[in-house]
Amino acid sequence: MTEKNVKLSLQDVSFTYAKGTPHEMKALDNVSLDIYADTVTGIIGHTGSGKSTLVQMLNGLIKPESGRVLIDGEDVWAKPKEITKVRFKVGLVMQYPEYQLFEATVKEDIAYGPKNLGLSKEEVAERVKSAAAFAGITQDIMEKSPFELSGGQKRRVAIAGIMAMHPDVLVLDEPAAGLDPAGRKLILGGLVRYQRMTHCAVVIVSHSMEDMALYCDDIIVMENSKPIMHGTSREIFTQEERIVNAGLDVPEVTALLKSLRENGFDIPYGVYTVDQAINALHELLKQKKRKGNN
Amino acid sequence: MKSITFGQFYPSSSPMHRLDPRMKVILAILYIVCSFLCQSTAAFIALLVSSVLIILLSNIPAKIVLRSVRPILIIIMITSLINVFMVKGEPENLLVSWNFINIYTEGVFNAIFIVVRIFALVIGSSMFLTYTTTPIMLTDAIERLLSPLHKLFKLKVHEFAMMMTIALRFIPTFVDEADKIISAQKSRGMDFNSGGLIKRAKAFVPVLIPLFASAYHKAIDLATAMECRCYRGGDGRTRMTVLKLKPRDFVAFLFMLLLGVGVVLLNRVPFLYVM
Known part of the structure; x- marks a missing residue:
């Protein structure tokens, strides 16, 4: 793999909600991390581990209490009046984004962000079209009202709305939460395809290990307001013990292979998707057959 | 939050x-x-x-x-x-x-x-x-104090008090919701700190429409939930806390x-x- 470029980075960032009241709650505690360009990064962690606060930090919705957020090496909060520019560079899709739709048609709703960028009409139309394709929105619903759509369709319209702004970094907070497997695949697969085409940085927050293993290049594991692990999916999932200790589940196939290994089968480490597992088991059976024949 | x-x-x-x-x-x-x-x-x-x-x-x-x-x-x-x-x-x-x-x-x-x-x-x-x-x-006190009006003039005192209670209950919910929608639209480049009066007022449309839609949905859901628990207004209804x-x-x-x-x-x- 080639040398990775740091796109976004957090330096010693802390944040506390409702500071100075009895409801005080620490959300981020001295967090330092880098997010690389041209990579799909997954952020994974328990409820309340600070994931959502972290992503709102990335596009300047929340100002860090201490520490700095850098994009391309520049401090996001250097000029607070120009924070909107940062939001054009870092596109954020919030949790349950289907509630943000408001326009009369799906087409116009996707165009809201690009219009705010001050683009020409032709450019906006072009971007709406390509974003809709990536998000798996078919032509027949483009002229419908977003309020008539199903939950999964609404979600995809909201994601397309941010994609169409062509941000350098696309951040999504739980983009697949509450969807059926087909819906999850449509959204996450579309995101990866979009990333491979545009070579931007994509950050996906989730607590589904399966999804992370399948779609992400890099993974950051959060626990107690801090990132505790950061590496490629392979690096992360070979350290099953640490993930389990952080109170998270490893993907089910990894758990299965682990118990096989513990029972004396010769299975390699770092297998974390179903396809890889099938190959590994296939290999194992072949070996056994050979031994049996001898 | x-x-x-x-x-x-x-x-x-x-x-x-x-x-x-x-x-x-x-x-x-x-x-x-x-x-x-x-x-x-x-x-x-x-x-x-x-x-x-x-x-x-x-x-x-x-x-x-x-x-x-x-x-x-x-x-x-x-x-x-x-x-x-x-x-x-x-x-x-x-x-x-x-x-x-x-x-x-x-x-x-x-x-x-x-x-x-x-x-x-x-x-x-x-x-x-x-x-x-x-x-x-x-609201409970107002309902009780006005209850003679129900007996005398058949005024819907209980329903009125219930409406007040529900309205009060949902204010924090909608404050939260508005907060979220504002964040989402800011992420899409909404800017209500610049431009003339009309431009600024227009900038609120992307916040108000989703908020209204969600209020409408919540009202329907609440009505369904109340009917599922056999709510049928004030007649014959007893209370958990009797004053x-x-x-x-x-x-x-x-x-x-x-x-x-x-x-x-x-x-x-x-x-x-x-x-």
Whole structure:
């Protein structure tokens, strides 16, 4: 793999909600991390581990209490009046984004962000079209009202709305939460395809290990307001013990292979998707057959 | 995710907090009537003393009480100034006379009385009601107090109180929701800090439409949930917490009556100035 470029980075960032009241709650505690360009990064962690606060930090919705957020090496909060520019560079899709739709048609709703960028009409139309394709929105619903759509369709319209702004970094907070497997695949697969085409940085927050293993290049594991692990999916999932200790589940196939290994089968480490597992088991059976024949 | 406390309720277990909410509504009305009955210096002094006593009994810090008076400070100032300059008294009571400005003793006293009266009005409504009674208790009390209207005129008192309770309950929910939608639209480049008045007002459309849509959905969901639990209005409905008047409520009532009688008697005392 080639040398990775740091796109976004957090330096010693802390944040506390409702500071100075009895409801005080620490959300981020001295967090330092880098997010690389041209990579799909997954952020994974328990409820309340600070994931959502972290992503709102990335596009300047929340100002860090201490520490700095850098994009391309520049401090996001250097000029607070120009924070909107940062939001054009870092596109954020919030949790349950289907509630943000408001326009009369799906087409116009996707165009809201690009219009705010001050683009020409032709450019906006072009971007709406390509974003809709990536998000798996078919032509027949483009002229419908977003309020008539199903939950999964609404979600995809909201994601397309941010994609169409062509941000350098696309951040999504739980983009697949509450969807059926087909819906999850449509959204996450579309995101990866979009990333491979545009070579931007994509950050996906989730607590589904399966999804992370399948779609992400890099993974950051959060626990107690801090990132505790950061590496490629392979690096992360070979350290099953640490993930389990952080109170998270490893993907089910990894758990299965682990118990096989513990029972004396010769299975390699770092297998974390179903396809890889099938190959590994296939290999194992072949070996056994050979031994049996001898 | 801001923690917004709705209303001004100040949790405590002071004597005022423990009074029956129905009694507090009645006391607040009586107290306001008392403040209008006052006509002499002596009566206004009694009113002022009673306000201080009420504050002490409510266990609300002075800082918070003053905060509740602050918004109406300008009204108090303007009305008292108008009284000072506009009230025409007896010629022998003329204090200052300069060009067209004539200030009489009557005007000065009227101004002071008005300040005390407005102060008492604010104290009456806030100490008895908003600061020491939760909004839910208050709507409950209003429902009970108005229930004779249901029997007499078939007014939908229970439904009205339920509407108030639901409205109050959903304010924090919608504040939260609005917060989220604003964040989402900001992420899409919404900017309501620049441009002219019309442009700024237009910038709110992407917030208001989703908020309205969600309110509408929540209303339907709530209605379904209520019907699933067989809600059918107030008729024959029993309560989880039944309000019951206690001796202390009657004592409080007695004190309020005493204040009323006292004020009427004090109005005849020729001390300093009588209206």
